[in-house]
Amino acid sequence: MKTLLTGAGLALLGSLWTTAYAAGLEPELGGVSTMPKPGPHWFMTIGFMGGGNLFNADTGEMQGKINVSDFTSAVAFDQKRGMVYVPATYYSRGSYGERTDLLVFNDLENLAAVAEVKVPNKLAVVFHRAVINPIGDKFIGLYNMTPAMSVSIVDVEKKSFVGEISTAGCGFVYPLTKRRFMQICGDGTVQVIALGRDGAETDRQRSKAFFDIDVDPVFDLALPKPDGWLLVTFGGKVFEVTVTDEIEISEPWSILTEEDAEEGWRVGGDQPFAYNAATGILFTVMHQGEADTHEEPGTEVWAFDFENQRRGYRLALEEPSGVIEVSRDADPLLYISVGFPSSIQVHKATTGRRLLTIPETGITANHIQAL
Amino acid sequence: MGMLESLQFGRRLDAQVARTTRRLAKRVSRRGFIGRLGTVLVGAGALPLLPVTREAAAATGISEMGDPQSCDYWRYCALGGNLCSCCGGSHTQCPPGAELSPVTWVGTCRNPADGKHYLISYNDCCGKEPCGRCFCHRTEGDKPIYYPSKSNNILWCFGTESHSYHCTVALVQGETSAAG
Numbered sequence: 099m100k101t102l103l104t105g106a107g108l109a110l111l112g113s114l115w116t117t118a119y120a121a122g123l124e125p126e127l128g129g130v131s132t133m134p135k136p137g138p139h140w141f142m143t144i145g146f147m148g149g150g151n152l153f154n155a156d157t158g159e160m161q162g163k164i165n166v167s168d169f170t171s172a173v174a175f176d177q178k179r180g181m182v183y184v185p186a187t188y189y190s191r192g193s194y195g196e197r198t199d200l201l202v203f204n205d206l207e208n209l210a211a212v213a214e215v216k217v218p219n220k221l222a223v224v225f226h227r228a229v230i231n232p233i234g235d236k237f238i239g240l241y242n243m244t245p246a247m248s249v250s251i252v253d254v255e256k257k258s259f260v261g262e263i264s265t266a267g268c269g270f271v272y273p274l275t276k277r278r279f280m281q282i283c284g285d286g287t288v289q290v291i292a293l294g295r296d297g298a299e300t301d302r303q304r305s306k307a308f309f310d311i312d313v314d315p316v317f318d319l320a321l322p323k324p325d326g327w328l329l330v331t332f333g334g335k336v337f338e339v340t341v342t343d344e345i346e347i348s349e350p351w352s353i354l355t356e357e358d359a360e361e362g363w364r365v366g367g368d369q370p371f372a373y374n375a376a377t378g379i380l381f382t383v384m385h386q387g388e389a390d391t392h393e394e395p396g397t398e399v400w401a402f403d404f405e406n407q408r409r410g411y412r413l414a415l416e417e418p419s420g421v422i423e424v425s426r427d428a429d430p431l432l433y434i435s436v437g438f439p440s441s442i443q444v445h446k447a448t449t450g451r452r453l454l455t456i457p458e459t460g461i462t463a464n465h466i467q468a469l
Numbered sequence: 470m471g472m473l474e475s476l477q478f479g480r481r482l483d484a485q486v487a488r489t490t491r492r493l494a495k496r497v498s499r500r501g502f503i504g505r506l507g508t509v510l511v512g513a514g515a516l517p518l519l520p521v522t523r524e525a526a527a528a529t530g531i532s533e534m535g536d537p538q539s540c541d542y543w544r545y546c547a548l549g550g551n552l553c554s555c556c557g558g559s560h561t562q563c564p565p566g567a568e569l570s571p572v573t574w575v576g577t578c579r580n581p582a583d584g585k586h587y588l589i590s591y592n593d594c595c596g597k598e599p600c601g602r603c604f605c606h607r608t609e610g611d612k613p614i615y616y617p618s619k620s621n622n623i624l625w626c627f628g629t630e631s632h633s634y635h636c637t638v639a640l641v642q643g644e645t646s647a648a649g
Contacts, residue, residue: 315616
């Protein structure tokens with residue numbers, strides 16, 4: 099039967115080909131695209147019912163999709179090796195069965211899995227950008243929560259799990275120079291851990307306490323600057339954490355004037371601020387509300403000249419948003435996620451002027467990750 | 470980690486005075502994650518069932534009023550997730566086939582019926598697909614993820630067979646002072 103069907107199919111195809119060829123048409127052949135090398139204005143959206151969508155904000159075109167697991171909330175791009183690393187948790191029967199936690203290596207050109215490294219079944223199930231980041235030039239740090247907190251280290255050159263570092267009371271992986279990473283701790287400090295050439299811990303430092311978790315905690319989202327990270331409190335204070343041989347914490351400044359505070363303006367959202375170090379512009383998502391509204395979406399985006407600690411412009415949003423990101427380059431674009439399914443509004447970051455809107459970037463673009 | 474150890478994280482219980490109403494935040498971490506795991510009805514939020522006032526059958530014997538299928542129910546002051554009371558369970562019982570997580574985050578909520586504050590544990594029910602009904606997101610006293618015991622942006626399916634999130638219950642653990 100199979101032979102007969104195959105024979106009939108070939109005969110039909112042959113007949114069609116003959117007809118098309120006779121009419122002077124070359125039959126089209128299907129194929130598979132490869133992805134160009136990502137540029138500075140590329141970003142990835144990740145949210146529910148669809149994550150890992152890659153876009154070029156210069157054109158508004160989707161470039162491809164990275165396979166992620168139901169529990170993946172961020173990835174790490176390694177353009178030097180042409181890879182994207184995806185932390186993934188799978189159950190053998192979908193929502194139950196045997197659990198397997200992996201770091202999956204995807205080839206950036208084909209967006210296909212090419213290798214995987216088994217890691218302890220402890221990957222944190224939190225929706226956060228800093229669950230994965232590179233540490234030095236060949237290690238990846240993965241944030242674990244059971245709820246005891248730790249970090250798993252993977253060597254991407256050897257494609258092997260190196261070990262687990264206990265980080266009691268401190269969370270996330272915020273990379274620093276010299277194979278180090280920073281964490282935020284519940285006692286109001288930050289912690290810096292250094293790795294040796296083999297990926298094992300060699301040093302650990304703790305800052306002085308500079309915030310009170312009960313009074314005005316820092317958001318768990320930190321913003322990268324060349325020699326450290328910026329932290330913003332629920333109340334709108336900005337701290338600079340500079341890490342050289344020691345950890346220096348700056349005196350804070352407030353994004354709120356007295357008038358802003360009287361009007362009830364607050365930072366809020368799920369990814370409520372962004373910083374472009376090349377131009378020194380800090381962006382915050384603002385709403386008017388009471389205490390404990392730190393996850394409330396905003397009605398405006400404010401842009402600050404970081405060095406002068408002054409607001410440069412206010413951007414009124416047509417619909418509320420709690421998610422923004424900015425590209426890392428010296429001609430930055432600001433991305434704002436709005437609506438359901440989410441569109442990404444692309445603005446010129448230095449002026450606030452909208453350049454384009456990219457529709458249907460994901461059912462909800464809960465997070466935007468700049469490349 | 471067991472319940473008591475988890476509660477130790479919260480030894481510095483904060484001084485938030487719980488409010489009984491709050492506009493629901495939109496598109497937040499835990500909500501997004503839960504939704505991503507299969508819920509389509511984002512925006513349905515707290516299903517506006519007919520306003521019901523009923524005496525909950527509280528095993529604790531405390532006097533309480535309100536609708537456990539409403540986000541405004543007093544116990545839910547720091548709850549982010551789907552209400553098990555809308556999913557075949559109740560505000561204290563997981564729906565059939567789900568597994569109660571023994572490790573939780575906590576909130577301090579004011580019971581309007583007696584004016585007292587209670588320590589509430591929010592236990593996720595796990596091992597099934599997300600229920601997807603009666604999504605609530607209240608953040609009174611909520612802390613960042615690096616302070617887990619008071620963060621509702623974590624899927625708290627720890628100590629269970631599966632980390633898949635289904636819904637959340639709210640259990641009274643004891644009376645506490647508003648000042649913590």
